[in-house]
Amino acid sequence: MAKIFIGVAWPYSNGVIHIGGVAGCYLPPDIFARFQRMKGNEVLMVSGSDMHGTPTTIKADEEGVTPVDLANKYHELNWKSLQKLGSSYSLFLSTEDPTHKEVARDMFKKLYEKGHIYEKKMVLPFCEECGKYLPDRYVEGTCPHCGYDAARGDNCDECGKLLDPEDLIDPRCLNCGETPVMKERTHLFFRLSAFERPLWEYLKDKEFWRTPVIKATEAWLEGGLRDRPVSRDIDWGIDIPIEGHEDKKIYVWFEAFMGYFTMSVEWAKRQGEPDKWKEYWQDPDVRHYYFLGKDNVLFHTIFWPAVLLAHGDLNLPYNVPANQFMRIEGEKFSKSRGISLSLDDLLDKFPVDSLRYYLTVNMPEIRDADFGWADFIAKNNGELVATYGNFVHRALSFTAKNYGEIPKPGDLEEVDKKALAKIEEQWKKVGDHLEVCEFKAGIKSLMELARSGNQYMDTKAPWSQIKEDREACGTTLYVCLRIVQALSTMAYPFLPHSSGRLWKMLGNEDTIEEHGWEDALEDVAVGTKLTRPVPLFEKLELELEEEEEEETNMMDIRVAKVLSVEDHPNADKLQVMRIDIGTEERTIVSGLKGHYENEELDGMNIIVLCNLQPAKLRGIESRGMLLAAEDGDVVSLLVDGSGAEPGTRVMGTEDAPILQFEEFKKLRLRIGLGTKKGVQVAPNHFIDLETPEGKLVAMFFSGDDKVFPFKVGDAYVSLDKEVAPGSKIT
Ligand SMILES: [Zn+2]
């Protein structure tokens, strides 16, 4: 029995976990941990949310909340989704955890005292308007390489080049727009350059690492290591524990990976054995595995090992089986662009093991992979359901129906023996692959056993055997159930949820978790009662397109012509309008008094929500609601400038059932401003959508990251008056 440490990349707490990240770094460690536990090893697997850093403060500014509230919100959400995925962490907290802060500060201090961290002057952008030094990502300007006008002080999102704030042409403060000045400031640096030789030494016996990982690491080392800043001028993070630097925070890159260690300390505390972390971190025989995406490799093969070497007395990574990227339908996966789907949404839509299957069989271990919707459905229906699910269902239901229990085998023929030998053959293959973190090959070897089970059953044809020779048929089914039991055990690391169900369908009283990897080869308990099984997996249909547009489908929004306007007889602030909505004339009551004169409105082509629940307003029934944007005192009607006929629908909306006012209030309808960077919906928030520059556009938001502009034919719906981007449409 061995001890194994598994570190899993820390999800950022400035957004939800997307499916690309699951395939990249959250699912593989779980498969590995489950396999190792089954083998009887003790696994310590830790991670948590990376709460600090400027991406969190920038997002918090955009959403108008504090960084801690934003980080906590995403931490909770992500932790919930990871649990739904089945992630079996020993501990998952966050970098806001008190033990993390304390232990990270201790590590920092120790490195400083040992001389690995030192003071150095640097020149930083300072905003005189805001009265503070600006973190790199708070400086925006034109990229000197590609001319993109919204590059940040650390890198250009357009061409991907790394930048320093002083490289930017025409730099501005992201807070206030003023031009920052460059000022000298003392910061703390980690002496990374001192670890070049020790790291080459460390890499010497790592020839078993994945090719892209070792290549990236060697290329970086060949370029030479430079010392790196580890303190920062920012309000959100962990205080520097060094005198004279109390006004700065530990740079997040330097602090987050310490979490692997700090969480181990906290885990030991919670075990009631505060020194237990030493068993994992100080025994050189304990192997440390780190799972992460390719963008994170150098932090785990160079920076973190250097910190561990500087600290001394702690184990270095044994293997860093980093994955490449999973792109969504060919587009490079990127959280910041909002094109991918969140793990939480997918788990709501699909069975968890269907997702786990697809992400494993398509895992980007050596090359980038694509998440394709049609491919996902095809692999689920054609492999998981048609091969694995179909075999176990045929075997179990035929046996339950005809025998009611696991039948006793008679004499085994050659074909039976071969089928049983196949179990051991595939069991060995799956185990060998898992041992070296080849998950894709592992699950393929597992499926081969299911495939051979199907073939065996077809060859033996128990449905014919039962008519002639009940005992021979019993032997066939016995062999089938041995394969079923092996599948249930061997599939457990990959597909734990369905494995547990299958285990129960075999009539077992205990749980799959109580069984080890070797148990796949165990005999079945002859005589165990079987009940009719339920199918293990379900076929999926591709209905995503419709679901994505669900929220717009709830609305029937049309161009309407105002036929007449009168004051409401019983209310000073209301008007009564007759409008033509194409199919009929209607009366609606509006509250535009003080913003629009009755004469002004007469004859206008406005935009009306037609399927809103009719409501009586001071005695007059209003059937529908005109849409207008509100920005403080300014109210602006949404109008059609394209000359469309009354009744023309705003694209994406359709004949929809009655919408209650409460439901309508939940829909997010907003005004954005077209800019070069996309549609602006808040001072610092842009959505990746191309609309005419300088034009105000009305939009619906659907889910987390979908936006549909209000269009009539090819034309965008216009606004009658200027309002600020982000204004609500009511
Ligand atoms: Zn660029």
Ligand SMILES: [Zn+2]
């Ligand atoms: Zn400023």
